Amino acid sequence: MHSGRPLTAKVLGHHLGVDRDTATRLAKAQGLKLEWAAYPWRRIWQQIHGIEGSHLAARLDMLKARHPNSAIIGGIEDLEAALRTPMVKFPGMAALLGMHPDTLRKQVKRGRKLPFPVLDLGLRMQLYRPLDVILWRDEELLIDLPSAIHVAPKPVSQPGQEEDRVEPKPKTKATAKAQPHMPPADRKKAIFGGAARSKRKPAG
Incomplete structure (x- = not known):
């Protein structure tokens, strides 16, 4: 998969974290x-990603120039790879953040926004x-x-054809925006909000 070769339905499923049949249905629904x-x-x-792959190499150069102190970006040699x-799905994303999925899900339902797409x-x-x-x-x-510049049209879904979503839908677009200019403490509140406050009872 890291070679850049075309993917079979089974390997596409591995990329999406689903089985072969689900990958085929998702591909059809997305016009792939x-x-x-x-x-x-x-x-x-x-x-699927909503990005233009042919522009990723140039974008990596721009990102390295914009964030010269980023160890992660600096260590990327091939952005496509x-x-x-x-x-990952919602539980996997929560695990990467070091949070329990149920805890993060409750925060999202209360209006907390996930900063990434x-x-x-x-x-x-x-x-x-x-x-x-x-x-x-x-x-x-x-x-x-x-x-993405060249996007194929997606099939028109019929009313009731799509099942209800499992995860709450954060109010964010599929394409990430530039880093917000706010203090780190405020950026933490954007995702963790009141959960980061101390639980110490007031004196008296």
């Missing part, structure tokens, strides 16, 4: 079509890129990836 019995990364970037890491693929499926989560967790950075 087979080419010679496989899914090319060019189209996976566009239809870094983003090909299998994605969520890939909402429908069919009860919301995914997160580990690189996005780890960059925020360790360095409080958000990377601005190039938006």
